[in-house]
Structures are given as C-alpha cells and as structure tokens.
Amino acid sequence: MGVTISFISATTEELDRAAKDPSWAGQFVSDLYGVDYPWPDRHDCGPDKAFGGLQFLFDEAEVSLEFVMDGFQILDSGTLFGWTAEQIDGVARELLATPWERLAAHYDPERMATEDVYPNMWTFDPDGELDWLKDAYDELVTFFRTAAEHGHGAFMNFSF
Structure with a gap:
C-alpha cells in the first residue's frame, strides 16, 4: 500500500x-471513510502517494503548503491531523494563485529520483508521472477551493 495522504472536509x-477527544476523532474519521459515497456535504481527495512529488514541486516553486507540517496533530501516532477553516482558506487562495505550469516547470525526474522523492x-515513465502529479494537483485545488467555499476545515489522514 505505501504511505498516503488524504483529506476529508470537517466542520x-x-x-x-x-482536539479535545482524539479517540473520538480517530473513530469518527474512520467511520466517514467507511460509508458509501458521495455525501453531499462532505468533500474529500487524495493526493494519495502523489504527496511526495507535489511537495517537491511546492518547495521548488516556493508554495508554502507542507503536507506533514501544516495543520495540528490529533492522534499521537501522527496519522491524523486537523486543518482549520482559516488554514484551508489560506491554502485554497495560494493554490488558486499557483497555476500548474508554475509547478511543472520544476519537474525534474532525474533529480527527484536521486533525492529519493517518494x-x-x-x-x-517521466511523462506519465507528470500527468499523475497534475491530476493529483487538480484534485487538491478542487478540494481546498470547495472546502473553503463551504467554510470547512479538514481532517488529513497520513497512513503508512
């Protein structure tokens, strides 16, 4: 399976x-992912395993989103984080101001392989992997924009 990141909107x-009851949160988020989709008021997205490649591109393009540093830790295991509505709104604004082409200009498969970017x-398949990252980026932008429009925060799952 590997290491993955996913987001689901939260009030x-x-x-x-x-934040007050982490054990409740772990079960609640597990239950959210265990229901049949779609929930009309609950948005979710990967980026699944693409987070490492996207993080590389964000860092190179000086986009301030950091998957494993942003948000606040909910579970001591480091597998569940919360992102406030304000954080979601800020990230949405930054992502909407960052066209894919700005990120793609930093795509360097040889360097990413040398630096062991997850x-x-x-x-x-350098071209196919770039397309994969673009799809993950587009999904991420849509999620953050939609969550921000609804005034939602998010739970971020980090599974390994």
Whole structure:
C-alpha cells in the first residue's frame, strides 16, 4: 500500500471536538471513510502517494503548503491531523494563485529520483508521472477551493 495522504472536509465543531477527544476523532474519521459515497456535504481527495512529488514541486516553486507540517496533530501516532477553516482558506487562495505550469516547470525526474522523492518512480515513465502529479494537483485545488467555499476545515489522514 505505501504511505498516503488524504483529506476529508470537517466542520469547526468536529475539529474542536477532535482536539479535545482524539479517540473520538480517530473513530469518527474512520467511520466517514467507511460509508458509501458521495455525501453531499462532505468533500474529500487524495493526493494519495502523489504527496511526495507535489511537495517537491511546492518547495521548488516556493508554495508554502507542507503536507506533514501544516495543520495540528490529533492522534499521537501522527496519522491524523486537523486543518482549520482559516488554514484551508489560506491554502485554497495560494493554490488558486499557483497555476500548474508554475509547478511543472520544476519537474525534474532525474533529480527527484536521486533525492529519493517518494514514491521514487520518476524515471520509469517521466511523462506519465507528470500527468499523475497534475491530476493529483487538480484534485487538491478542487478540494481546498470547495472546502473553503463551504467554510470547512479538514481532517488529513497520513497512513503508512
């Protein structure tokens, strides 16, 4: 399976409760992912395993989003984080101001492989992997924009 990141929207009340009761949060988020989709008021997205490649591009393009540093830790295991509505709104604004072409200009499969950027498959099909990153980026932009429009925060799952 590998290491993955996913987001699911959350209300301010849910995030507040999660901060006070992490065991409730772990079960709540697990239950959210266990239901049949789609929930009309619950948005979610990967970026799944693409987070490492996207993080590389964000860093190179000086986009301030950091998957494993932003948000606040909910579970001591480091597998569940909360992102406030304000954080989601800020990231949405930055992503909407960052066209894909600005990120793609920093795509360097050889360097990414040398630096062991997760999931380190960049040189097997460089064009296909760039398309994969673009799809993940587009999904991420849509998620953050939609969550921000609804005034939501998010839960971020980090599974390994």
